Amino acid sequence: MRIKTLSVVLALAFGSAAVGQAHAQEYPTRPITFIVPAPAGGAVDAVARLFANEMSRQMGQPVVIENKPGAGGILALQATARAAPDGYTVLVTHSSPIINTPHLYASVPYDVRRDFAFVSQLCVGNLVLAVGADVPARDVKGLLAWANTNKGKVSYGSYGQGTYAHLVGAYLSRNRNLDMAHVPYKGEAPMAQDIAGGALTWGVASLVALRPYLDSGKVRPLAVMGNVRAKSLPDVPTMAEAGFTEPEFTPAGWIGMLAPAKTPQPVLARLEKEARAAAQSAAVKTRLATYSLEPVGSAAAQFRREFETTEPVVARLIQSSGAKAD
Incomplete structure (x- = not known):
């Protein structure tokens, strides 16, 4: 009986791994949406469109932009956090909505550490x-x-x-x-x-x-x-x-990519791989230079460490500035 139970557990484990691998191999099979917490015309929108074009070429599926400006980025992050965690809804954002906004509002409808998976820091700039x-x-x-x-x-x-x-x-x-x-x-x-x-x-x-x-x-x-x-x-x-x-x-501006927290790891790995490749592509590097931005294309773990390092520094700035959400 114990051997049979163990066999069932192993079968389920290997079955889940196989499903995850199959999901990663199949992904993406339809258009991907980049949610952007800014209107058209600014740096975040420009970078999102640049990476959308390159990653669409790499992955063989359209990548469309959905601009959701306003409320300190809350609208865009809330929409991403509530989206199906399947890799078809991705957030491209500057640092403020994930680092600053939670310290300025009495409450926000998301928790960065709980509701998001870090994919890659795309670029930095002045x-x-x-x-x-x-x-x-x-x-x-x-x-x-x-x-x-x-x-x-x-x-x-x-x-x-x-x-x-x-x-x-x-x-x-x-x-x-x-x-x-x-x-x-x-x-x-x-x-x-x-x-x-x-x-x-x-x-x-x-x-x-x-x-x-x-x-x-x-x-x-x-x-x-x-x-x-x-x-x-x-x-x-x-x-x-x-x-x-x-x-x-002293902080420089940066733009990064995140996904809903429960997105399958193989899908996150694919997004990370493609984002990093796009950041190092000649087309993206050339265009970023015209924006005075430097490509990064960091690993997800490195991006997460950047967040954990920067967040307390910005918290102190918010306190010393006396800034509050109006």
Whole structure:
């Protein structure tokens, strides 16, 4: 009887493994959806579309984009967490919805560690602090001095509540008693447009969103976030070089891929493999360079470690900035 029971257990185990392998071999058999917590026109959307095109070519199935902006990324992450865990719904996101947002809202309808599987960090890049051309400041210290003499009239934008752009603005406003108004947007593109049009004083955004306005002279870059200058803006200093050495200004922006937590491991492995291959493809590398982004294509475990390392640092920034979801 015990031998028979053991045989049944082994049969079930091997049967499950065979099913998993078969699933991985068959996957994908239909289109895959990338959910993006931003509207069209910003860095996350551009990168999602770039990887969608390359991974579609690699996997032989269409990859479509579903933009779900708003609520600090909550809508997109909630939709992904509730999706069938079958590999056909994937999240492509910047760091804020998975790291920042849970610390800014009293509650969110997802738990990153419980509800998501890390697939790969796709790329990293600089974020730029920029002002409209009509703003007289030529550097960050000049911007803050101008804001000090125009209290109540200066506004800064962000691509959503709790994003890094929001935290930087809140930190500068609070710690220097500048009373600058926060204006949240559903994404980078409309924020950059308002900076260029003069409806917004300044903001922090990616070069993808700012590039058309930098090229036309409607927006002026004052500093870049992170520890190194942007390759495409060699004359623009880092925040540290501009005299702001606080660790709050050192993070660089990144974009990564996650899936619902219960997605079968063979499917996750396939997604990881294809995402990593796409990141190293000539087509993706060339296009990312035009966005001033560097390809990464990390292993899932490495991406998870990056999250675990960064999350407490951002939590401290949120506390010191006093930022809250409005």
